[in-house]
Amino acid sequence: MTRTAREISVYGYYHVVQKGCGGQLIFEDADDRIYLIRLLASKCRKYDVNIIAWCLMDNHIHLLLDDEHVHLSDCMHSVTTAYAMYFNAKTGRKGPVFQDRFKSVPILNDDQLLNCVRYIHDNPAKARIGTASLYRWSSFSEYMGYPGICMTECVLGLLGDSQRFFAFSTSGEPNRYCFRDGAHVSDIDALEFAQALLKPYEPHHLKDLPKAVRDNYIRTLKNEGFSIKQIVRLTGIGHCTIQKVKLDQ
Incomplete structure:
Protein backbone atom coordinates (compact mmCIF):
# COMPACT_ATOMS: atom_id res chain seq x y z
CA MET A 1 0.00 0.00 0.00
CA THR A 170 -7.79 24.83 33.72
CA SER A 171 -10.33 27.39 32.47
CA GLY A 172 -12.92 24.72 31.70
CA GLU A 173 -13.65 26.37 28.35
CA PRO A 174 -14.30 23.80 25.57
CA ASN A 175 -11.23 23.32 23.39
CA ARG A 176 -11.81 23.75 19.66
CA TYR A 177 -8.60 21.86 18.87
CA CYS A 178 -8.58 18.09 18.52
CA PHE A 179 -6.21 15.63 16.88
CA ARG A 180 -7.54 14.93 13.39
CA ASP A 181 -6.35 11.78 11.63
CA GLY A 182 -8.12 12.59 8.37
CA ALA A 183 -11.50 14.35 8.42
CA HIS A 184 -13.17 12.24 11.13
CA VAL A 185 -13.61 13.48 14.71
CA SER A 186 -13.04 10.77 17.31
CA ASP A 187 -15.80 10.01 19.81
CA ILE A 188 -13.55 10.93 22.74
CA ASP A 189 -13.12 14.45 21.33
CA ALA A 190 -16.58 14.88 19.83
CA LEU A 191 -18.44 16.41 22.78
CA GLU A 192 -15.86 19.05 23.72
CA PHE A 193 -15.21 19.96 20.08
CA ALA A 194 -18.95 20.28 19.46
CA GLN A 195 -19.36 22.48 22.54
CA ALA A 196 -16.64 24.79 21.23
CA LEU A 197 -18.19 24.95 17.76
CA LEU A 198 -21.76 25.54 18.99
CA LYS A 199 -21.06 28.02 21.81
CA PRO A 200 -23.10 29.54 23.45
CA TYR A 201 -25.39 26.56 22.87
CA GLU A 202 -24.92 23.03 24.17
CA PRO A 203 -25.41 20.27 21.55
CA HIS A 204 -28.72 19.16 23.08
CA HIS A 205 -30.10 22.72 22.67
CA LEU A 206 -30.07 22.45 18.87
CA LYS A 207 -33.35 20.53 18.61
CA ASP A 208 -35.20 23.49 20.19
CA LEU A 209 -33.78 26.15 17.85
CA PRO A 210 -35.58 27.52 14.77
CA LYS A 211 -35.09 25.23 11.77
CA ALA A 212 -32.79 27.55 9.80
CA VAL A 213 -30.55 28.17 12.82
CA ARG A 214 -30.58 24.49 13.79
CA ASP A 215 -29.67 23.36 10.28
CA ASN A 216 -26.84 25.86 10.09
CA TYR A 217 -25.29 24.42 13.26
CA ILE A 218 -25.78 20.87 12.00
CA ARG A 219 -24.04 21.91 8.78
CA THR A 220 -21.14 23.27 10.82
CA LEU A 221 -20.74 19.93 12.62
CA LYS A 222 -20.91 17.96 9.38
CA ASN A 223 -18.38 20.25 7.69
CA GLU A 224 -16.00 19.70 10.61
CA GLY A 225 -16.06 15.92 10.16
CA PHE A 226 -18.73 14.77 12.61
CA SER A 227 -20.56 11.66 11.45
CA ILE A 228 -24.36 11.57 11.28
CA LYS A 229 -24.41 9.03 14.12
CA GLN A 230 -22.24 11.29 16.29
CA ILE A 231 -24.55 14.27 15.68
CA VAL A 232 -27.58 12.12 16.56
CA ARG A 233 -25.95 11.05 19.84
CA LEU A 234 -24.86 14.60 20.72
CA THR A 235 -28.03 16.48 19.82
CA GLY A 236 -30.90 14.02 20.06
CA ILE A 237 -32.05 15.12 16.59
CA GLY A 238 -33.30 12.35 14.30
CA HIS A 239 -31.07 10.63 11.75
CA CYS A 240 -33.23 11.61 8.75
CA THR A 241 -33.31 15.29 9.74
CA ILE A 242 -29.52 15.43 10.01
CA GLN A 243 -29.03 13.50 6.78
CA LYS A 244 -31.11 16.04 4.83
CA VAL A 245 -28.86 18.97 5.82
CA LYS A 246 -26.50 19.59 2.93
CA LEU A 247 -22.83 20.40 3.37
CA ASP A 248 -21.38 23.74 2.32
CA GLN A 249 -20.32 23.68 -1.29
Missing part, protein backbone atom coordinates in the same frame (compact mmCIF):
# COMPACT_ATOMS: atom_id res chain seq x y z
CA THR A 2 1.34 3.43 -0.95
CA ARG A 3 1.91 5.74 1.97
CA THR A 4 0.54 9.25 1.73
CA ALA A 5 2.98 12.10 2.23
CA ARG A 6 2.89 13.88 5.55
CA GLU A 7 1.37 17.36 5.62
CA ILE A 8 4.13 19.88 6.25
CA SER A 9 4.04 22.73 8.76
CA VAL A 10 5.85 25.82 7.54
CA TYR A 11 6.46 26.69 11.20
CA GLY A 12 7.98 23.29 12.00
CA TYR A 13 5.59 22.35 14.83
CA TYR A 14 3.79 18.99 14.83
CA HIS A 15 1.35 17.22 17.11
CA VAL A 16 2.54 13.61 17.03
CA VAL A 17 0.61 10.55 18.19
CA GLN A 18 2.13 7.07 18.38
CA LYS A 19 -0.20 4.19 19.32
CA GLY A 20 0.48 0.72 20.61
CA CYS A 21 -0.01 -2.09 18.11
CA GLY A 22 -3.65 -3.18 18.14
CA GLY A 23 -4.34 -0.86 21.07
CA GLN A 24 -2.09 -2.91 23.37
CA LEU A 25 -0.45 -1.40 26.45
CA ILE A 26 3.00 0.00 25.78
CA PHE A 27 3.91 0.52 29.44
CA GLU A 28 3.81 -2.02 32.27
CA ASP A 29 5.17 0.15 35.07
CA ALA A 30 6.79 3.47 35.97
CA ASP A 31 10.22 2.23 34.87
CA ASP A 32 8.93 1.80 31.32
CA ARG A 33 7.60 5.34 31.24
CA ILE A 34 10.82 6.75 32.65
CA TYR A 35 12.80 4.83 30.04
CA LEU A 36 10.73 6.32 27.22
CA ILE A 37 11.03 9.84 28.63
CA ARG A 38 14.80 9.47 28.70
CA LEU A 39 14.75 8.09 25.16
CA LEU A 40 12.72 11.05 23.97
CA ALA A 41 15.16 13.47 25.59
CA SER A 42 18.27 11.83 24.13
CA LYS A 43 16.92 11.15 20.64
CA CYS A 44 15.36 14.60 20.26
CA ARG A 45 18.65 16.15 21.33
CA LYS A 46 20.50 14.00 18.78
CA TYR A 47 18.19 14.97 15.91
CA ASP A 48 17.75 18.66 16.87
CA VAL A 49 14.05 18.26 17.60
CA ASN A 50 12.63 20.30 20.49
CA ILE A 51 9.97 18.86 22.79
CA ILE A 52 7.24 21.40 23.53
CA ALA A 53 4.74 19.12 25.33
CA TRP A 54 4.21 15.42 26.00
CA CYS A 55 1.81 13.00 27.64
CA LEU A 56 2.18 9.25 28.13
CA MET A 57 -1.08 7.30 28.21
CA ASP A 58 -1.38 3.53 28.74
CA ASN A 59 -1.45 2.57 25.05
CA HIS A 60 -0.35 5.70 23.20
CA ILE A 61 1.73 8.85 23.51
CA HIS A 62 1.11 12.48 22.56
CA LEU A 63 3.96 14.82 21.65
CA LEU A 64 4.20 18.40 20.45
CA LEU A 65 7.52 18.74 18.67
CA ASP A 66 9.42 21.58 17.02
CA ASP A 67 11.13 20.08 13.97
CA GLU A 68 12.97 23.08 12.55
CA HIS A 69 15.59 20.91 10.82
CA VAL A 70 13.13 18.38 9.30
CA HIS A 71 14.40 15.37 11.24
CA LEU A 72 11.04 14.30 12.71
CA SER A 73 10.72 10.95 10.92
CA ASP A 74 14.28 9.88 11.73
CA CYS A 75 13.85 10.96 15.35
CA MET A 76 10.57 9.10 15.88
CA HIS A 77 11.86 5.98 14.12
CA SER A 78 14.88 5.97 16.43
CA VAL A 79 12.72 6.44 19.54
CA THR A 80 10.18 3.74 18.70
CA THR A 81 12.79 1.22 17.53
CA ALA A 82 14.87 1.61 20.67
CA TYR A 83 11.85 1.42 22.95
CA ALA A 84 10.43 -1.64 21.18
CA MET A 85 13.74 -3.47 21.61
CA TYR A 86 13.79 -2.57 25.30
CA PHE A 87 10.14 -3.48 25.92
CA ASN A 88 10.29 -6.82 24.09
CA ALA A 89 13.52 -7.80 25.85
CA LYS A 90 12.02 -6.92 29.23
CA THR A 91 8.67 -8.64 28.74
CA GLY A 92 9.73 -11.57 26.56
CA ARG A 93 7.13 -10.71 23.93
CA LYS A 94 7.77 -10.67 20.19
CA GLY A 95 6.55 -8.57 17.30
CA PRO A 96 5.87 -4.86 16.87
CA VAL A 97 5.14 -2.73 19.91
CA PHE A 98 3.83 0.28 18.00
CA GLN A 99 1.10 0.46 15.39
CA ASP A 100 2.44 1.45 11.96
CA ARG A 101 4.22 4.77 11.66
CA PHE A 102 3.36 7.72 13.86
CA LYS A 103 0.53 10.11 13.00
CA SER A 104 1.20 13.84 12.85
CA VAL A 105 -0.79 17.04 12.48
CA PRO A 106 0.98 20.28 11.48
CA ILE A 107 0.52 23.25 13.79
CA LEU A 108 -0.04 26.40 11.76
CA ASN A 109 -0.49 29.30 14.19
CA ASP A 110 -0.06 30.41 17.81
CA ASP A 111 -3.69 29.77 18.79
CA GLN A 112 -3.52 26.21 17.50
CA LEU A 113 -0.20 25.72 19.30
CA LEU A 114 -1.60 26.80 22.67
CA ASN A 115 -4.75 24.73 22.34
CA CYS A 116 -2.72 21.72 21.22
CA VAL A 117 -0.67 21.93 24.43
CA ARG A 118 -3.88 22.11 26.44
CA TYR A 119 -5.36 19.19 24.49
CA ILE A 120 -2.28 17.03 25.15
CA HIS A 121 -2.34 17.75 28.88
CA ASP A 122 -6.11 17.11 29.03
CA ASN A 123 -5.83 13.51 27.80
CA PRO A 124 -5.78 11.95 31.30
CA ALA A 125 -8.96 13.84 32.25
CA LYS A 126 -10.72 12.65 29.09
CA ALA A 127 -9.68 9.10 29.93
CA ARG A 128 -10.87 9.66 33.53
CA ILE A 129 -7.55 8.70 35.07
CA GLY A 130 -6.51 12.07 36.49
CA THR A 131 -6.61 15.82 36.09
CA ALA A 132 -4.10 17.66 33.91
CA SER A 133 -2.42 19.35 36.85
CA LEU A 134 -2.04 16.18 38.94
CA TYR A 135 -1.19 13.59 36.29
CA ARG A 136 2.40 12.46 36.72
CA TRP A 137 3.20 11.42 33.15
CA SER A 138 2.91 14.66 31.22
CA SER A 139 4.78 17.92 30.81
CA PHE A 140 2.20 19.97 32.76
CA SER A 141 4.45 20.22 35.81
CA GLU A 142 7.31 21.49 33.67
CA TYR A 143 5.18 24.52 32.80
CA MET A 144 4.72 25.11 36.52
CA GLY A 145 8.47 25.33 37.07
CA TYR A 146 9.61 21.74 37.62
CA PRO A 147 12.65 20.61 35.57
CA GLY A 148 12.07 18.25 32.67
CA ILE A 149 12.63 17.65 28.98
CA CYS A 150 10.51 20.43 27.41
CA MET A 151 11.35 23.81 25.99
CA THR A 152 8.60 25.79 27.70
CA GLU A 153 9.76 29.27 26.67
CA CYS A 154 7.61 29.51 23.53
CA VAL A 155 4.29 28.68 25.20
CA LEU A 156 5.01 30.66 28.37
CA GLY A 157 6.11 33.58 26.20
CA LEU A 158 2.73 33.57 24.46
CA LEU A 159 0.75 33.31 27.70
CA GLY A 160 2.94 35.41 29.99
CA ASP A 161 4.00 33.13 32.85
CA SER A 162 3.24 29.87 34.66
CA GLN A 163 0.23 31.25 36.51
CA ARG A 164 -1.39 32.39 33.27
CA PHE A 165 -0.57 28.98 31.78
CA PHE A 166 -2.35 27.32 34.69
CA ALA A 167 -5.39 29.58 34.30
CA PHE A 168 -5.51 28.93 30.55
CA SER A 169 -5.15 25.16 31.00
Whole structure:
Protein backbone atom coordinates (compact mmCIF):
# COMPACT_ATOMS: atom_id res chain seq x y z
CA MET A 1 0.00 0.00 0.00
CA THR A 2 1.34 3.43 -0.95
CA ARG A 3 1.91 5.74 1.97
CA THR A 4 0.54 9.25 1.73
CA ALA A 5 2.98 12.10 2.23
CA ARG A 6 2.89 13.88 5.55
CA GLU A 7 1.37 17.36 5.62
CA ILE A 8 4.13 19.88 6.25
CA SER A 9 4.04 22.73 8.76
CA VAL A 10 5.85 25.82 7.54
CA TYR A 11 6.46 26.69 11.20
CA GLY A 12 7.98 23.29 12.00
CA TYR A 13 5.59 22.35 14.83
CA TYR A 14 3.79 18.99 14.83
CA HIS A 15 1.35 17.22 17.11
CA VAL A 16 2.54 13.61 17.03
CA VAL A 17 0.61 10.55 18.19
CA GLN A 18 2.13 7.07 18.38
CA LYS A 19 -0.20 4.19 19.32
CA GLY A 20 0.48 0.72 20.61
CA CYS A 21 -0.01 -2.09 18.11
CA GLY A 22 -3.65 -3.18 18.14
CA GLY A 23 -4.34 -0.86 21.07
CA GLN A 24 -2.09 -2.91 23.37
CA LEU A 25 -0.45 -1.40 26.45
CA ILE A 26 3.00 0.00 25.78
CA PHE A 27 3.91 0.52 29.44
CA GLU A 28 3.81 -2.02 32.27
CA ASP A 29 5.17 0.15 35.07
CA ALA A 30 6.79 3.47 35.97
CA ASP A 31 10.22 2.23 34.87
CA ASP A 32 8.93 1.80 31.32
CA ARG A 33 7.60 5.34 31.24
CA ILE A 34 10.82 6.75 32.65
CA TYR A 35 12.80 4.83 30.04
CA LEU A 36 10.73 6.32 27.22
CA ILE A 37 11.03 9.84 28.63
CA ARG A 38 14.80 9.47 28.70
CA LEU A 39 14.75 8.09 25.16
CA LEU A 40 12.72 11.05 23.97
CA ALA A 41 15.16 13.47 25.59
CA SER A 42 18.27 11.83 24.13
CA LYS A 43 16.92 11.15 20.64
CA CYS A 44 15.36 14.60 20.26
CA ARG A 45 18.65 16.15 21.33
CA LYS A 46 20.50 14.00 18.78
CA TYR A 47 18.19 14.97 15.91
CA ASP A 48 17.75 18.66 16.87
CA VAL A 49 14.05 18.26 17.60
CA ASN A 50 12.63 20.30 20.49
CA ILE A 51 9.97 18.86 22.79
CA ILE A 52 7.24 21.40 23.53
CA ALA A 53 4.74 19.12 25.33
CA TRP A 54 4.21 15.42 26.00
CA CYS A 55 1.81 13.00 27.64
CA LEU A 56 2.18 9.25 28.13
CA MET A 57 -1.08 7.30 28.21
CA ASP A 58 -1.38 3.53 28.74
CA ASN A 59 -1.45 2.57 25.05
CA HIS A 60 -0.35 5.70 23.20
CA ILE A 61 1.73 8.85 23.51
CA HIS A 62 1.11 12.48 22.56
CA LEU A 63 3.96 14.82 21.65
CA LEU A 64 4.20 18.40 20.45
CA LEU A 65 7.52 18.74 18.67
CA ASP A 66 9.42 21.58 17.02
CA ASP A 67 11.13 20.08 13.97
CA GLU A 68 12.97 23.08 12.55
CA HIS A 69 15.59 20.91 10.82
CA VAL A 70 13.13 18.38 9.30
CA HIS A 71 14.40 15.37 11.24
CA LEU A 72 11.04 14.30 12.71
CA SER A 73 10.72 10.95 10.92
CA ASP A 74 14.28 9.88 11.73
CA CYS A 75 13.85 10.96 15.35
CA MET A 76 10.57 9.10 15.88
CA HIS A 77 11.86 5.98 14.12
CA SER A 78 14.88 5.97 16.43
CA VAL A 79 12.72 6.44 19.54
CA THR A 80 10.18 3.74 18.70
CA THR A 81 12.79 1.22 17.53
CA ALA A 82 14.87 1.61 20.67
CA TYR A 83 11.85 1.42 22.95
CA ALA A 84 10.43 -1.64 21.18
CA MET A 85 13.74 -3.47 21.61
CA TYR A 86 13.79 -2.57 25.30
CA PHE A 87 10.14 -3.48 25.92
CA ASN A 88 10.29 -6.82 24.09
CA ALA A 89 13.52 -7.80 25.85
CA LYS A 90 12.02 -6.92 29.23
CA THR A 91 8.67 -8.64 28.74
CA GLY A 92 9.73 -11.57 26.56
CA ARG A 93 7.13 -10.71 23.93
CA LYS A 94 7.77 -10.67 20.19
CA GLY A 95 6.55 -8.57 17.30
CA PRO A 96 5.87 -4.86 16.87
CA VAL A 97 5.14 -2.73 19.91
CA PHE A 98 3.83 0.28 18.00
CA GLN A 99 1.10 0.46 15.39
CA ASP A 100 2.44 1.45 11.96
CA ARG A 101 4.22 4.77 11.66
CA PHE A 102 3.36 7.72 13.86
CA LYS A 103 0.53 10.11 13.00
CA SER A 104 1.20 13.84 12.85
CA VAL A 105 -0.79 17.04 12.48
CA PRO A 106 0.98 20.28 11.48
CA ILE A 107 0.52 23.25 13.79
CA LEU A 108 -0.04 26.40 11.76
CA ASN A 109 -0.49 29.30 14.19
CA ASP A 110 -0.06 30.41 17.81
CA ASP A 111 -3.69 29.77 18.79
CA GLN A 112 -3.52 26.21 17.50
CA LEU A 113 -0.20 25.72 19.30
CA LEU A 114 -1.60 26.80 22.67
CA ASN A 115 -4.75 24.73 22.34
CA CYS A 116 -2.72 21.72 21.22
CA VAL A 117 -0.67 21.93 24.43
CA ARG A 118 -3.88 22.11 26.44
CA TYR A 119 -5.36 19.19 24.49
CA ILE A 120 -2.28 17.03 25.15
CA HIS A 121 -2.34 17.75 28.88
CA ASP A 122 -6.11 17.11 29.03
CA ASN A 123 -5.83 13.51 27.80
CA PRO A 124 -5.78 11.95 31.30
CA ALA A 125 -8.96 13.84 32.25
CA LYS A 126 -10.72 12.65 29.09
CA ALA A 127 -9.68 9.10 29.93
CA ARG A 128 -10.87 9.66 33.53
CA ILE A 129 -7.55 8.70 35.07
CA GLY A 130 -6.51 12.07 36.49
CA THR A 131 -6.61 15.82 36.09
CA ALA A 132 -4.10 17.66 33.91
CA SER A 133 -2.42 19.35 36.85
CA LEU A 134 -2.04 16.18 38.94
CA TYR A 135 -1.19 13.59 36.29
CA ARG A 136 2.40 12.46 36.72
CA TRP A 137 3.20 11.42 33.15
CA SER A 138 2.91 14.66 31.22
CA SER A 139 4.78 17.92 30.81
CA PHE A 140 2.20 19.97 32.76
CA SER A 141 4.45 20.22 35.81
CA GLU A 142 7.31 21.49 33.67
CA TYR A 143 5.18 24.52 32.80
CA MET A 144 4.72 25.11 36.52
CA GLY A 145 8.47 25.33 37.07
CA TYR A 146 9.61 21.74 37.62
CA PRO A 147 12.65 20.61 35.57
CA GLY A 148 12.07 18.25 32.67
CA ILE A 149 12.63 17.65 28.98
CA CYS A 150 10.51 20.43 27.41
CA MET A 151 11.35 23.81 25.99
CA THR A 152 8.60 25.79 27.70
CA GLU A 153 9.76 29.27 26.67
CA CYS A 154 7.61 29.51 23.53
CA VAL A 155 4.29 28.68 25.20
CA LEU A 156 5.01 30.66 28.37
CA GLY A 157 6.11 33.58 26.20
CA LEU A 158 2.73 33.57 24.46
CA LEU A 159 0.75 33.31 27.70
CA GLY A 160 2.94 35.41 29.99
CA ASP A 161 4.00 33.13 32.85
CA SER A 162 3.24 29.87 34.66
CA GLN A 163 0.23 31.25 36.51
CA ARG A 164 -1.39 32.39 33.27
CA PHE A 165 -0.57 28.98 31.78
CA PHE A 166 -2.35 27.32 34.69
CA ALA A 167 -5.39 29.58 34.30
CA PHE A 168 -5.51 28.93 30.55
CA SER A 169 -5.15 25.16 31.00
CA THR A 170 -7.79 24.83 33.72
CA SER A 171 -10.33 27.39 32.47
CA GLY A 172 -12.92 24.72 31.70
CA GLU A 173 -13.65 26.37 28.35
CA PRO A 174 -14.30 23.80 25.57
CA ASN A 175 -11.23 23.32 23.39
CA ARG A 176 -11.81 23.75 19.66
CA TYR A 177 -8.60 21.86 18.87
CA CYS A 178 -8.58 18.09 18.52
CA PHE A 179 -6.21 15.63 16.88
CA ARG A 180 -7.54 14.93 13.39
CA ASP A 181 -6.35 11.78 11.63
CA GLY A 182 -8.12 12.59 8.37
CA ALA A 183 -11.50 14.35 8.42
CA HIS A 184 -13.17 12.24 11.13
CA VAL A 185 -13.61 13.48 14.71
CA SER A 186 -13.04 10.77 17.31
CA ASP A 187 -15.80 10.01 19.81
CA ILE A 188 -13.55 10.93 22.74
CA ASP A 189 -13.12 14.45 21.33
CA ALA A 190 -16.58 14.88 19.83
CA LEU A 191 -18.44 16.41 22.78
CA GLU A 192 -15.86 19.05 23.72
CA PHE A 193 -15.21 19.96 20.08
CA ALA A 194 -18.95 20.28 19.46
CA GLN A 195 -19.36 22.48 22.54
CA ALA A 196 -16.64 24.79 21.23
CA LEU A 197 -18.19 24.95 17.76
CA LEU A 198 -21.76 25.54 18.99
CA LYS A 199 -21.06 28.02 21.81
CA PRO A 200 -23.10 29.54 23.45
CA TYR A 201 -25.39 26.56 22.87
CA GLU A 202 -24.92 23.03 24.17
CA PRO A 203 -25.41 20.27 21.55
CA HIS A 204 -28.72 19.16 23.08
CA HIS A 205 -30.10 22.72 22.67
CA LEU A 206 -30.07 22.45 18.87
CA LYS A 207 -33.35 20.53 18.61
CA ASP A 208 -35.20 23.49 20.19
CA LEU A 209 -33.78 26.15 17.85
CA PRO A 210 -35.58 27.52 14.77
CA LYS A 211 -35.09 25.23 11.77
CA ALA A 212 -32.79 27.55 9.80
CA VAL A 213 -30.55 28.17 12.82
CA ARG A 214 -30.58 24.49 13.79
CA ASP A 215 -29.67 23.36 10.28
CA ASN A 216 -26.84 25.86 10.09
CA TYR A 217 -25.29 24.42 13.26
CA ILE A 218 -25.78 20.87 12.00
CA ARG A 219 -24.04 21.91 8.78
CA THR A 220 -21.14 23.27 10.82
CA LEU A 221 -20.74 19.93 12.62
CA LYS A 222 -20.91 17.96 9.38
CA ASN A 223 -18.38 20.25 7.69
CA GLU A 224 -16.00 19.70 10.61
CA GLY A 225 -16.06 15.92 10.16
CA PHE A 226 -18.73 14.77 12.61
CA SER A 227 -20.56 11.66 11.45
CA ILE A 228 -24.36 11.57 11.28
CA LYS A 229 -24.41 9.03 14.12
CA GLN A 230 -22.24 11.29 16.29
CA ILE A 231 -24.55 14.27 15.68
CA VAL A 232 -27.58 12.12 16.56
CA ARG A 233 -25.95 11.05 19.84
CA LEU A 234 -24.86 14.60 20.72
CA THR A 235 -28.03 16.48 19.82
CA GLY A 236 -30.90 14.02 20.06
CA ILE A 237 -32.05 15.12 16.59
CA GLY A 238 -33.30 12.35 14.30
CA HIS A 239 -31.07 10.63 11.75
CA CYS A 240 -33.23 11.61 8.75
CA THR A 241 -33.31 15.29 9.74
CA ILE A 242 -29.52 15.43 10.01
CA GLN A 243 -29.03 13.50 6.78
CA LYS A 244 -31.11 16.04 4.83
CA VAL A 245 -28.86 18.97 5.82
CA LYS A 246 -26.50 19.59 2.93
CA LEU A 247 -22.83 20.40 3.37
CA ASP A 248 -21.38 23.74 2.32
CA GLN A 249 -20.32 23.68 -1.29
